[in-house]
């Protein structure tokens with residue numbers, strides 16, 4: 001075992017990419033960068049090359065790699081107790097849930113692990129609420145979702161995806177979902193029926209390319225849900241927890257949903273932590289035995305999640321994202337017409353549409369990696385920038401300068 005570890009330590013980047021490709025399922029096409037260490041907004045590969053991480057684990061690393069407060073919380077908890085299951089109480093979950101609920105202005109938390117599990121939980125929650133509280137006839141509940149959505153990868157969630165690559169070959173699909181165009185509040189209102197129990201929506205669509213809906217859209221969706229007696233479930237797994245310059249992207253539109261779905265950054269980039277956060281009335285439809293997870297609410301996750309909530313309570317990260325986000329947008333807009341067709345952003349989160357005549361999003365990402373900046377393409381010609389919120393202002397410039405150079409070089 002020791003020998004095996006030593007030899008792995010000596011593998012080059014190409015050795016690791018070959019090994020990983022040979023022994024893991026081909027459900028990803030990673031850039032050929034093999035990360036060995038990381039701190040803050042920077043990662044280092046096995047050859048010692050440094051890269052600016054402008055993806056931040058798809059926003060799971062909002063506080064950067066190895067944030068000292070989060071590492072301390074994790075280390076201390078590792079020495080105490082890491083897993084109890086929910087068969088017993090632990091002394092970390094209550095304080096974490098109390099403070100997370102308060103941060104969201106809600107009453108209660110249902111802890112899970114991954115974002116997809118939070119979404120699945122919300123689907124079950126909405127259906128049960130629909131039958132018990134709204135009085136929808138058994139097995140008739142409908143949930144309205146938006147085209148272009150990304151809520152995770154389970155069979156039920158991909159059932160209402162509009163992305164063929166996420167669905168192909170995975171049927172039969174789960175019924176009970178109605179898809180409406182994103183950004184069209186009237187279409188959404190028209191889709192609500194007496195059997196609709198919830199609208200499940202991303203306040204900003206991340207995977208779709210940081211699609212920001214028109215001003216007033218979310219507020220109109222909120223009003224439509226209130227009028228029709230339907231739960232508004234905001235999937236803030238990617239948009240939440242500081243990324244957009246506010247704790248929740250809904251806040252930017254003055255909207256309070258009935259249910260928040262959180263994940264990614266809630267685990268501080270250390271452990272998977274997700275949560276469904278809502279009122280006592282709504283979450284109260286669950287009863288013992290009706291839902292659960294072996295790892296959900298474990299003391300290690302709760303300790304790290306609690307430390308994340310503590311960071312967000314300071315407001316420092318939201319402010320930083322808002323301030324640096326203005327700079328990022330100004331700089332990116334300067335590239336429009338120079339290889340960039342359009343830029344959309346909120347806080348430190350930007351979708352950049354590369355001119356497809358110049359290069360693909362993938363080629364842009366490869367070019368950027370060659371210049372020491374890590375980002376990921378989505379949907380062909382869009383690249384998404386989501387650096388850790390701890391990024392230094394000069395590193396924001398460094399990333400945009402690198403993009404400008406890649407575009408000027410036409411991908412070379």
Ligand SMILES: Cc1ncc(COP(=O)(O)O)c(C=O)c1O
Pocket residue numbers: 058114115116117119150151152153202206207235236237238239263264
């Ligand atoms: C909005 C949104 N919801 C849910 C998920 C799924 O989260 P996970 O990959 O942790 O299951 C994602 C992941 O990207 C997401 O962006």
